[in-house]
Amino acid sequence: MTLDELCKKIKNCAGWMNARYGGIVFDEWAVVSLAENKARVLFYTGPRNDEFLQNFVEDLGPLRAELTSANYGTGDFEFSRNACGTRIESFLVVGAGLFLVCNNTQSSMDAIAKNPRWLEAQVPFVELAEAVRANPLAISWDPKAFPPKK
Secondary structure (H helix, E strand, C coil): CCHHHHHHHHHHHHHHHHHHHCCCCCCEEEEEECHHHCCEEEEEECCCCCCHHHHHHHHHHHHHHHHCCCCCCCCCEEECCCCCCCCCCEEEEEECCEEEEEECCCCCHHHHHHCCCHHHHHHHHHHHHHHHHHCCCCCCCCHHHCCCCC
8 A cells, every 4th residue: 555545544544543453542543754864754744853863762662662673564463561652662563674653642551451341443454454454554655765755
């Protein structure tokens, strides 16, 4: 899928998750490329637009080892129960070296999971993961030349 198609799916997923949860699950969603061990933000929505990339490595916190391991394939995801504040709480592999990272800058994953509606709110996230597994994000430009020329 294209980045535009993925971004639409992300926005829909966020809306459905929030509706099922009865509040905001993740207030920060970003698609990042980690090609050549350099983080590049391809899409971002959230409250920290200017600070997100600056703090990305530190904010990966407990998920850093998992994100950079070869144990995850396209459509696989992970949650960090201990992340809080600006620490990233989830990632989803959306393509080769491409990740969707999700965060709630106001709450922890542990607090989110205590809401009984959390189980139902996960359904759209899993559906997004399955859509990505079936049709991974394909970048049609050289990530080394980011941002893409139009």
